[in-house]
Amino acid sequence: MLSYNEVQSEDLNKWSFAEVHFNPLALGKCEAIMSLGNGYMGLRSAAEESYIGEKRNLFVNGTFNKFDEFEVTELPNTADITRLDIRIDGTRFSLERGTVTQYERMLNIRDAELVRSFIWEYEGKKIRFEFRRFVSLAKLHQIGLKVSITPLNEGITLVINSGIDGQVSNSGSQHFHEGEKRIYDKTFLELIQTTTESKVDFVHGAAHRLRLNQQEIDTAPKMDIDRRKVAVSYAFDVAAGDCLEFEKMATVFTSRDREFAEGTSLDDIRQHALAELKAFHSAGYDPLFAEHQLAWSKVWEQYNVSIQSSNSFDQLAVRFAIYHLVIMTPAHDRRMGIGAKGLSGEGYKGHSFWDTEIFILPFYIYTHPEVARSLLEYRYLGLEGARAKAIENGFTGAMYPWEAAWPSDGEVTPEWGQVDIVTGKQIKIWSGFIEQHITSDVAYAVWHYYKATGDQDFMDRYGYEMIFDTAKFWASRLEWNEAKGVYEINEVVGPDEYKEHVDNNAFTNYMASFNIRLAMEYYHSLQNSNADLFQSLNGKLELEEAMNEWQSKIEQIYLPQPNQDGIIPQDDTYLQKKLIDLTPYKLQSKVGSIFDDYNLDQVGEMQVSKQADIMMLFFLLEDQFTPEVKRANYDYYEPKTLHDSSLSMSTHSILANDFGDRDLAYQLFERASQIDLGPYMYSSDAGIHSASLGGIWECVVLGFAGVRMLGGELHMNPNLPKAWDELSFPLYWQGQRLEVHINRETLTLTANSDQEVQLVIHGNPIKFSTELQIQY
Ligand code: BGC
Numbered sequence: 001m002l003s004y005n006e007v008q009s010e011d012l013n014k015w016s017f018a019e020v021h022f023n024p025l026a027l028g029k030c031e032a033i034m035s036l037g038n039g040y041m042g043l044r045s046a047a048e049e050s051y052i053g054e055k056r057n058l059f060v061n062g063t064f065n066k067f068d069e070f071e072v073t074e075l076p077n078t079a080d081i082t083r084l085d086i087r088i089d090g091t092r093f094s095l096e097r098g099t100v101t102q103y104e105r106m107l108n109i110r111d112a113e114l115v116r117s118f119i120w121e122y123e124g125k126k127i128r129f130e131f132r133r134f135v136s137l138a139k140l141h142q143i144g145l146k147v148s149i150t151p152l153n154e155g156i157t158l159v160i161n162s163g164i165d166g167q168v169s170n171s172g173s174q175h176f177h178e179g180e181k182r183i184y185d186k187t188f189l190e191l192i193q194t195t196t197e198s199k200v201d202f203v204h205g206a207a208h209r210l211r212l213n214q215q216e217i218d219t220a221p222k223m224d225i226d227r228r229k230v231a232v233s234y235a236f237d238v239a240a241g242d243c244l245e246f247e248k249m250a251t252v253f254t255s256r257d258r259e260f261a262e263g264t265s266l267d268d269i270r271q272h273a274l275a276e277l278k279a280f281h282s283a284g285y286d287p288l289f290a291e292h293q294l295a296w297s298k299v300w301e302q303y304n305v306s307i308q309s310s311n312s313f314d315q316l317a318v319r320f321a322i323y324h325l326v327i328m329t330p331a332h333d334r335r336m337g338i339g340a341k342g343l344s345g346e347g348y349k350g351h352s353f354w355d356t357e358i359f360i361l362p363f364y365i366y367t368h369p370e371v372a373r374s375l376l377e378y379r380y381l382g383l384e385g386a387r388a389k390a391i392e393n394g395f396t397g398a399m400y401p402w403e404a405a406w407p408s409d410g411e412v413t414p415e416w417g418q419v420d421i422v423t424g425k426q427i428k429i430w431s432g433f434i435e436q437h438i439t440s441d442v443a444y445a446v447w448h449y450y451k452a453t454g455d456q457d458f459m460d461r462y463g464y465e466m467i468f469d470t471a472k473f474w475a476s477r478l479e480w481n482e483a484k485g486v487y488e489i490n491e492v493v494g495p496d497e498y499k500e501h502v503d504n505n506a507f508t509n510y511m512a513s514f515n516i517r518l519a520m521e522y523y524h525s526l527q528n529s530n531a532d533l534f535q536s537l538n539g540k541l542e543l544e545e546a547m548n549e550w551q552s553k554i555e556q557i558y559l560p561q562p563n564q565d566g567i568i569p570q571d572d573t574y575l576q577k578k579l580i581d582l583t584p585y586k587l588q589s590k591v592g593s594i595f596d597d598y599n600l601d602q603v604g605e606m607q608v609s610k611q612a613d614i615m616m617l618f619f620l621l622e623d624q625f626t627p628e629v630k631r632a633n634y635d636y637y638e639p640k641t642l643h644d645s646s647l648s649m650s651t652h653s654i655l656a657n658d659f660g661d662r663d664l665a666y667q668l669f670e671r672a673s674q675i676d677l678g679p680y681m682y683s684s685d686a687g688i689h690s691a692s693l694g695g696i697w698e699c700v701v702l703g704f705a706g707v708r709m710l711g712g713e714l715h716m717n718p719n720l721p722k723a724w725d726e727l728s729f730p731l732y733w734q735g736q737r738l739e740v741h742i743n744r745e746t747l748t749l750t751a752n753s754d755q756e757v758q759l760v761i762h763g764n765p766i767k768f769s770t771e772l773q774i775q776y
Pocket of ligand 1: 340348353354355495497610611644645646647691
């Protein structure tokens, strides 16, 4: 059970949430939503002592490995450093035995520290425990742990076994060779392991410090080396009232780290890692935690969104979202993307989806454009894999993979999924073959970034090439329908993954057309503005030929239009499919419950959608559709949408705002913000939902504040929910940072320079420099 804003420390009001009862049957929830990280690595918050059903995960971004030829590449779960085997008077400490009081496991979002405390009573002995943990944002390779154990009424004999445990796997797939193990000076533990296929070396280090009543103690441990494992055990007698503090400092380095130039030997990495571990060990938990805290205070200066709401959950939810966005994003290395579960679980194998470009990128475009650029450069590097995928499928240009891992990997979507309840076989996953809208989603994201930032250097180096090559893919993908005299895109999966093998998914067709038009526009503008670059890209991509093809096809691409009721068919057959009563499957606490009764083929024959599809189109290409059409389609499709993807709710909230229904928008925002943080105890087991966290920020800034980039202009249409009195957030536009403050009547914008800002507020063009205050 979770408690929000009621944790013991008042100073953390609206900055923390806690688990207040330990439930060994719902471990995944807190492991995932309280996970720690710094973009370099992500540590799932399994308890120090282990429990059946736990998932102990530590991932280092970008270190993909393929277990064998029958599996796709995934982020390997690397050695565990958090597990402690604590024995008290010969009994293994576990919350499943004895009596537990004053239990609280709290994530302090402000400082990114996990704190767990309670009193454990067993066979008459009462012992106070406190565990603290952080993954440093100041030094990306460091993890710190601190445990305090105080027997309250009687003395105890305490044994703590701690080490580096490589006996881990990804649900059974073991990604590492056995490796080398060593203990230096009875203090510094080292485990070196190499991934089996990608040959990434991991160097793990760990060292401990012990204090009794604040006094450092020097106890020689019992040492132990085993298969894939190195550990030490410390034993002491602790008298009643004494406090034993146990600190563990751990480090992780890999041969994939950018700071190691290509060709750096493993021995050099190892020396470097050992020196860092020694420095970390001699500093101890508190000073390094202080550095980490300072790094987080800068995060909150950069991104903070402040909401005055009658519902304090709203503020917490948006901070929770920003916290996770920061810890999942590899801001340090453009060769890496963001996983659909961040670094908080094995779900989706660490792969990147359109979730990044459409749901997360806007957060970075408007609050930290350098990070947005790095994420787009990851897709630029991914052109290699995208070109290979296009060729494999008989197309030209760049066909982005539905799921992406290391940039050159190309398509990595697994082929087989869950059980089909009718046949008992595994369901085939078609997305890697035919969910193709990802290619235009990437092009859209490039355009969005460019228009909002004006970053010409990015466009010249990367952006134009991405837009031209994706447009080339679409031109080669179009299919001529002689009878209808149109180009179609057949046999796809659109955003609604409950409809496979459909023809002319409206979202896919419109976005493909958008992508080609964009390439045509940039073809002309680049010819005029930078003839040299145009020539060089022309040489590389045969642009003149491509342009002829775009020109000959663009006007004939089939774009489904609203029917007599104003409804745009989601695809050629959706509107003819049967209707069923969806009441049992709407508003469920467990997603996908329709599959308890039907299989995917059967669901495919019904008018039922997994997630926003046409609504996504209205969100991305909003100026191509009237408010009436949007509302009519919302009213038609929403009742048929189960929101079985976490990507769905935020888009619906933003659209509800667009057609002026702010109560509905707020209700949907509340539901979106509960996907991970809310009370459903099993929804985050495989990891948090990255896109939905980006979606929470989108609901606030793009929804309630109405921030949009339309045709290159900044628009704002504030419309705060009734529960909110004030909203403030930073907003980057064309290289300037604006501070936005909205209350019930007034919108105030403050710029960090005196460069003129132009924007459109509720349809009225406005210019200002330094500060603007208007009644809206
Ligand atoms: C959704 C996709 C999404 C993926 C990863 C799926 O369930 O249908 O739209 O990209 O999850 O979050």
